[in-house]
Amino acid sequence: MKVLRILFYLLMPVFLFAGLYTGLRLWFILLISQILLVLIIVALNLWTVRTFSYTQHLDDEEAVKGGETALHISIRNEKPFPLSLMQVHVEMANPAEHTQIAFSLLPFAGREFDFKVSMPYRGVYPVGITTLRITDVFGLLPMTFDMRKLHFYRQPQLTICPRAEAPSPQYAEVADEKLFGEQYLLNAEGGSSISGARAYRPGDPLKQIHWKKSAAHGELYVKQYEQPVRENVTLLIDNCNHGVRGEEALARADTVCEAASCVTLHCLTSHRSAFLRALCETGGQHPGEEAADEGDFETVRRWLARLPFGEQSAGGELPVDQTELGSALVLITAACTEELIAAAAAAAPCFSSVTLILVGEEHRDTGSIPAVYLPVGCDAAAELAMPD
Numbered sequence: 098m099k100v101l102r103i104l105f106y107l108l109m110p111v112f113l114f115a116g117l118y119t120g121l122r123l124w125f126i127l128l129i130s131q132i133l134l135v136l137i138i139v140a141l142n143l144w145t146v147r148t149f150s151y152t153q154h155l156d157d158e159e160a161v162k163g164g165e166t167a168l169h170i171s172i173r174n175e176k177p178f179p180l181s182l183m184q185v186h187v188e189m190a191n192p193a194e195h196t197q198i199a200f201s202l203l204p205f206a207g208r209e210f211d212f213k214v215s216m217p218y219r220g221v222y223p224v225g226i227t228t229l230r231i232t233d234v235f236g237l238l239p240m241t242f243d244m245r246k247l248h249f250y251r252q253p254q255l256t257i258c259p260r261a262e263a264p265s266p267q268y269a270e271v272a273d274e275k276l277f278g279e280q281y282l283l284n285a286e287g288g289s290s291i292s293g294a295r296a297y298r299p300g301d302p303l304k305q306i307h308w309k310k311s312a313a314h315g316e317l318y319v320k321q322y323e324q325p326v327r328e329n330v331t332l333l334i335d336n337c338n339h340g341v342r343g344e345e346a347l348a349r350a351d352t353v354c355e356a357a358s359c360v361t362l363h364c365l366t367s368h369r370s371a372f373l374r375a376l377c378e379t380g381g382q383h384p385g386e387e388a389a390d391e392g393d394f395e396t397v398r399r400w401l402a403r404l405p406f407g408e409q410s411a412g413g414e415l416p417v418d419q420t421e422l423g424s425a426l427v428l429i430t431a432a433c434t435e436e437l438i439a440a441a442a443a444a445a446p447c448f449s450s451v452t453l454i455l456v457g458e459e460h461r462d463t464g465s466i467p468a469v470y471l472p473v474g475c476d477a478a479a480e481l482a483m484p485d
Contacts, residue, residue: 102237105131112162138238142231146242149173150210151306153225155214159256159399162351165427166214168224173207174201180476184230188254190222191215192344196291218257219402223252225356235435258402259351260395261358262478294318326423330364331372331417331448332357334401334438335430336379346406348474349431354401356379356429358453363481364470372424373397384416410434415444425449431456431473433463441466454481 100439108133116124143276150173170187173179184199188212194215200208214224232239244250294307297317306320310439334357338346357373364371374385384399385392415428427450428441433455442464445451453468460470471480 099236103239105235112156135238139240140182141233142238142240144176144178144233145183146229146353148179149174149183150175151226153253155224155253155255158254159258160216161258162216162219162260162355164216166216168212170212170252171207172202172210174202174204177204179203179341182232183232185226186228186230187212188227188252189214189224190257191217203387205412214255216257217257219257219354220346220347221403222255222257224255225227225252228484256368256399256402258398259354260360261362261398262353288413293321295321310311323431325448328449329372330360330369330425330427332360332413333376333415333417333426333428334404335376335428335432337432338378338405338406339432340408341431345473349457350406352471352473352475352477353429353431354404356454356456356471356481358398359478359481360427360429361388362394362395364388365394366438371397374398375404375431376416377407377409380407389427400450402444408411414444415440417444417447426451427454428452429454429456431458433458433461433468438463438466 103270109128112124112128112131115121115141116128117417131366153170155166155168157164167186168189171184172183180202180304182199182201183446187196187198189195189212191214193317194212198210204245205262228237229242229244231242237432240380245252294310295318296313297306297319301319305319307320310318317390334353336350336353338350341349361371361373370390371388372385373387382403383400386397388397410432417426426441426444428437428439428451430453433453443450445466453466454471455468456471457473458470461468469481471477
């Protein structure tokens with residue numbers, strides 16, 4: 098095909114010079130025939146791009162890492178003319194699974210394609226058709242079109258959430274001791290344990306009146322109860338690639354988010370609330386998420402799936418909300434720099450405890466701050482269940 102194409106275009110100036118030199122109409126007829134053929138091929142290619150119809154959809158647009166879904170593509174020619182030979186590039190979530198399909202459609206014909214889509218890493222991935230390469234039967238004028246540059250074209254988006262499994266009870270004991278501190282009691286308007294009494298206020302229910310104390314003081318008092326405070330856990334996630342590229346960056350980000358999801362689930366199942374914050378820019382996405390109970394966990398997991406990892410590392414003080422002070426702090430990173438350790442140490446007095454979760458890092462000196470080490474690509478829940 099390539100040799101034929103080169104020969105075809107080399108003949109065009111030959112016919113032109115031959116016609117000018119000899120003055121014979123034959124050479125001009127041959128030249129004009131070549132030009133007309135090229136114009137016809139261009140028109141047919143443009144006709145193919147503008148008239149072929151397609152549908153593409155995923156069985157599941159949101160799933161958990163490690164699963165599998167299917168992409169269905171249907172391409173049809175609904176016109177009374179055949180379409181050019183088409184070579185379609187199809188993009189998957191796993192770069193190793195990108196593929197190409199080649200075919201030509203007769204009038205009123207169609208083709209159906211089904212692809213398995215694996216989910217090796219968390220994140221949001223556009224899948225489906227990306228580019229079209231259209232070639233005529235002679236291979237004289239191949240043309241490539243990027244469908245993503247068309248304003249109306251939208252690829253299906255596959256959201257892959259990180260895996261989540263609460264660490265084992267063995268880790269729960271260590272976590273309760275090292276990360277989450279103690280529970281405290283707070284005066285409340287209802288409960289099973291009476292802590293005292295206060296003066297009656299209009300609107301207080303009569304069943305809460307402390308009759309014995311009211312009789313002793315000659316004025317109305319109501320019962321005060323005590324209830325445990327739900328301790329907060331603040332998770333800071335270092336969403337920076339730190340110069341790592343390609344699949345290694347995907348694997349590191351995936352392990353960081355999986356660790357965050359496992360710790361969050363452990364907090365919620367232990368009746369503690371979790372505050373998640375990103376250390377670096379999030380590209381317009383909300384920089385944090387909160388979870389008060391297990392019903393909020395899926396929202397947190399979707400936030401972790403969509404959390405972008407950029408190149409600019411965070412510096413200076415940790416982005417901690419004043420309302421979170423006094424809670425336990427967990428810092429998850431794939432690159433524990435001296436600056437990050439110093440920032441964590443500076444923030445330590447404001448928290449009941451501070452713990453580092455280091456992904457892909459060798460054992461290193463973190464000062465007085467306890468650290469947990471996770472290999473890249475590991476089962477985070479299983480690794481967190483093995484205390485040092």
